[in-house]
Amino acid sequence: MLLHRILTALVLLPLVIGGVLYLPTDGFALLLGSVILLGGHEWTRLAALTSPPRRFFYLISIAGAMVLLHLLLQDPTLSLGLFIMASVGWLVVSWQIVRYRPDQSAEPGQAGKLLIGYFVLLPTWAALVYVHGSGETGPVLVLYTLSLSWVADTGAYFAGRQWGKVKLSPHISPKKTREGVYGALAAVGIWSGWLIWLRPETGSMPQIVLLCLLVCLVSVVGDLFESLLKRQAGIKDSGNLLPGHGGILDRIDSLTAVAPVFTLGLLLLGGL
Template sequence: MFKQRLVTGLLLAGVAFAAILGLPNIAFGIFVLVTFLIGADEWARLTGGHTPLIRLAYVAVVAVVAGLAWGLAEHGDVRLPILIGVIWWLAATVLLLVYSPNRPLDVIGGMRMVMRLAVLPSLVPAWLAIVWLQRYDPWLLVFLVVLAAVGDSAAYLAGKRFGRHRMAPRLSPGKTWEGLMGEMLMSLLLAIAGAWHFVADDVWLRMGFVGLCLLTVLASVVGDLFESLLKRLAGAKDSGSLLPGHGGVLDRFDSHLAVAPVFLMGWLWLRGSGL
């Protein structure tokens, strides 16, 4: 299983970096949107949409809303749809904190309906943020992908070696506070290197960039745990079986759904502050 997961991960990384660095922005946007629409289909099945008609409806709605968000970003301000994504992930954080497996679904505001509607603020702002970052600076998007991937690996290794205290036993028993500390430490080192490369020669802006990277890492944890909640409510181990060793598209990119809008919103704020 580990070998299969490693091979799949390396192939995905190669495809992702080639697309980020090699495709024009429009082609890249379509490529990522197709990937996210596969994720929308997985989301439909996880929330009870097992018929082809319901799954098609999920995919169609996400595609239409993505188009509307792109139009708004092109002719208005990209901050609005990205802000919607950031607000959603703040709400998702609260949802994760109050969730209890012992409560009926309807006690927490109709959890299943919330999960069905969450497909839009989860997928669309993330897609737009990823495409916008590739347009602005492909290497900045590469940095973000590496930040999330290296942090996740550091969390796994630190948790396996030092993990004693579970962080979210109700949702993801393998996550530990020690793993999170290892992830934050490795991310801090990457953030410092990124600040010297991407940010102007200003100590306060560089410190702001480092802080943004650490906040982004915390957002990745929220994205990961939220997908765990989605699968727990569905009684599923994985979101799909498309990617050998990883599961489905959502299993592989769950953390990026929260990472992308949080990072872009912070980046835009830093630019407005003089970056």
């Protein structure tokens, strides 16, 4: 399994980096849109939507929404409003994750889960496309946004494996530990130094470090949220498209929370 994960990562990483750095923003938007649609297809599995016509309609609606968002992103005020709403949404999800109990929490119905899919997937696309088109350093900032979720996941994995004892949320994901979260925070705290060095105009050192640590915590919520939906659906992975990794959603679960929150932070700091 670990070998499969490494091999898949070695194949995907150059493609991701090349697509981010060398595609124009419209090309990047199309490439990312295809990834989001694959994630949307997997989301129908989480929502137990089995009818092919209804699945097709759901994906068409996501594609149409991305076209609309592409037009709205031209307006800075509307963009800011979108990322504020998405970030507040993740704050609500964080609260729901903290207070979740299997015997006390109501599970959303199919329609509710499909609506949640819009909330999770569309702001991710909008945030990354917005950052990519924000100037000469936009593509590099997109890579940094992606790297935040990668670094957090890696730090959590190794710290949890080495020192993990206290369960973080046993009702949702029994393998995740508080020590893993501490490892993620430590790794991201160190990684924030790269942004400070690369783009000092983003903000002061305390502001950048604090933003990255906040985003790290949000990445944990994104991971737990998808784990909860998979548990409710009775499945281990969202799909099997990526050998050793599962599906698209299994790879971007943290990013769905990271992207809009980090973009909002950059906007509020005046870094975009």
